[in-house]
Amino acid sequence: MVGLNWRFDNSYVRLPEAFYARLGPTPVKAPKLVIFNHALAQELGLKPGEVAEEALAAVFAGNVLPDDAAPLAQAYAGHQFGGFTMLGDGRAIVLGEHITPRGQRVDIQLKGSGPTPFSRMGDGRAALGPMLREYIISEAMHALGIPTSRSLAVVATGEAVHRERFLPGAVLTRVAASHLRVGTFQYVAARRDMDGLRTLVDYAIERHYPQLKGSESPALALLWAVMERQVDLIVNWMRVGFIHGVMNTDNMTISGETIDYGPCAFMDTYDPATTFSSIDHGRRYAFGNQPGIARWNLTRLAEALLPLIDAETDKGVALAGEKLEAFDELYVARWAAMMRRKLGLSGEDAGDTALIEDLLGWMERHRADYTNTFRMLTVERDGEGIYGGEVFVAWRDRWRARRGDHAAARLLMETANPAYIPRNHLVEAALETAGKGDLAPFNALLDVLVKPYKERPGLAAYTEPNPEENYRTFCGT
Numbered sequence: 196m197v198g199l200n201w202r203f204d205n206s207y208v209r210l211p212e213a214f215y216a217r218l219g220p221t222p223v224k225a226p227k228l229v230i231f232n233h234a235l236a237q238e239l240g241l242k243p244g245e246v247a248e249e250a251l252a253a254v255f256a257g258n259v260l261p262d263d264a265a266p267l268a269q270a271y272a273g274h275q276f277g278g279f280t281m282l283g284d285g286r287a288i289v290l291g292e293h294i295t296p297r298g299q300r301v302d303i304q305l306k307g308s309g310p311t312p313f314s315r316m317g318d319g320r321a322a323l324g325p326m327l328r329e330y331i332i333s334e335a336m337h338a339l340g341i342p343t344s345r346s347l348a349v350v351a352t353g354e355a356v357h358r359e360r361f362l363p364g365a366v367l368t369r370v371a372a373s374h375l376r377v378g379t380f381q382y383v384a385a386r387r388d389m390d391g392l393r394t395l396v397d398y399a400i401e402r403h404y405p406q407l408k409g410s411e412s413p414a415l416a417l418l419w420a421v422m423e424r425q426v427d428l429i430v431n432w433m434r435v436g437f438i439h440g441v442m443n444t445d446n447m448t449i450s451g452e453t454i455d456y457g458p459c460a461f462m463d464t465y466d467p468a469t470t471f472s473s474i475d476h477g478r479r480y481a482f483g484n485q486p487g488i489a490r491w492n493l494t495r496l497a498e499a500l501l502p503l504i505d506a507e508t509d510k511g512v513a514l515a516g517e518k519l520e521a522f523d524e525l526y527v528a529r530w531a532a533m534m535r536r537k538l539g540l541s542g543e544d545a546g547d548t549a550l551i552e553d554l555l556g557w558m559e560r561h562r563a564d565y566t567n568t569f570r571m572l573t574v575e576r577d578g579e580g581i582y583g584g585e586v587f588v589a590w591r592d593r594w595r596a597r598r599g600d601h602a603a604a605r606l607l608m609e610t611a612n613p614a615y616i617p618r619n620h621l622v623e624a625a626l627e628t629a630g631k632g633d634l635a636p637f638n639a640l641l642d643v644l645v646k647p648y649k650e651r652p653g654l655a656a657y658t659e660p661n662p663e664e665n666y667r668t669f670c671g672t
């Protein structure tokens with residue numbers, strides 16, 4: 196493509212052929228650019244300004260391939276709600292890896308780009324609403340300081356996709372550090388391909404953990420490194436009330452980025468049992484279950500890596516087990532450090548855990564809004580309603596005594612407690628108007644969400660919790 200300034204260097208396609216299927220996107224009828232992320236394009240060193248809008252639409256619909264692209268669908272497996280399945284990109288194509296001006300390697304992936312050998316019963320396509328939803332939530336997550344895939348563009352296809360009814364189709368361009376998942380390792384391990392597994396470990400280390408090169412046991416070192424990043428990621432999710440909704444092992448990255456914004460949503464009232472996904476009947480992926488699920492998924496990664504950890508299974512199990520055993524302690528320590536930040540507490544005090552737990556318990560009993568409660572404490576707004584009650588006032592006095600000077604604490608708290616999160620009803624309303632061709636509310640919401648920590652006048656409506664209590668989200672849309 197003339198002008199866009201791609202710098203492709205495609206390493207995945209140099210991996211064994213069993214790891215992917217080579218094919219391109221299926222062209223669409225009438226591509227039309229719906230939204231383009233200029234700030235991200237600039238970070239990537241792309242120059243869209245020199246390209247006509249129709250040409251951009253053609254590229255980000257998959258109708259025109261960049262010169263050095265090596266498109267492919269990745270093969271992977273995964274435990275979906277606990278059950279193991281062989282999978283793969285059923286509706287996504289990785290065009291290749293672009294090297295940014297800062298030397299970072301990122302996957303450029305089109306989602307909703309047509310059928311692949313891994314599509315099973317699916318049509319390989321995506322609807323406009325869910326792609327715009329991924330766009331706005333992933334960009335909000337990035338602005339919140341949480342590792343995530345990014346969204347570069349959404350293009351309407353001019354074709355209808357059939358779900359429960361006919362919906363306008365769209366393609367999302369997703370940018371990620373890579374799309375290596377726990378499920379990628381499970382796929383290679385399930386094929387009993389030991390050479391492939393070794394190659395994949397080396398590849399993951401080269402791409403995401405180069406400091407581990409030359410480790411005595413690369414597989415074990417990788418397991419620990421992924422665990423640390425995943426712990427940090429989940430702690431970040433817990434910090435802002437994010438519920439991923441479908442933490443299957445195929446949706447858990449090796450890089451430690453959040454990917455696959457399907458049924459995800461942000462929690463309003465604090466309740467660890469909060470689950471929005473309409474298919475998650477057992478609440479497997481509830482807010483409070485996320486750390487436990489991350490550990491469960493890492494155990495699946497350990498199983499896949501086992502033959503490389505030690506030739507003797509018992510020894511491998513013991514070595515991997517040691518790492519996995521450390522998960523809870525690591526998680527609790529990092530979670531507590533995060534909660535101290537949310538409460539503006541410097542240093543550590545023996546009473547901190549009780550102080551934190553007492554607040555959370557109170558919030559749960561009074562159905563307090565998670566975001567607004569911490570924000571109120573951050574700016575020391577006077578409490579009204581439930582915040583005027585005796586128990587809360589007593590807790591607040593205790594907290595103030597431990598916290599000390601407000602100004603110093605506030606600096607800490609302002610970086611941990613967003614004023615603005617993607618409130619579910621606002622996202623829905625913005626998507627509905629966008630579906631009718633009016634992107635103004637969507638863009639207004641996006642503007643608010645890309646600066647989440649700085650309270651601005653006139654934006655009070657963006658801090659209101661969803662008045663609808665039974666919000667539901669849907670998968671695979």
Ligand code: AMP
Nearest residue numbers: 282283284285286314317318319320671
């Ligand atoms: P997800 O829940 O989005 O992670 O998707 C799980 C699996 O289903 C992945 O392998 C997807 O590629 C595949 N999939 C989801 N939707 C479709 C679709 N419309 N057509 C083909 N494959 C799909």
Ligand code: MG
Nearest residue numbers: 445446454455
């Ligand atoms: Mg997925």
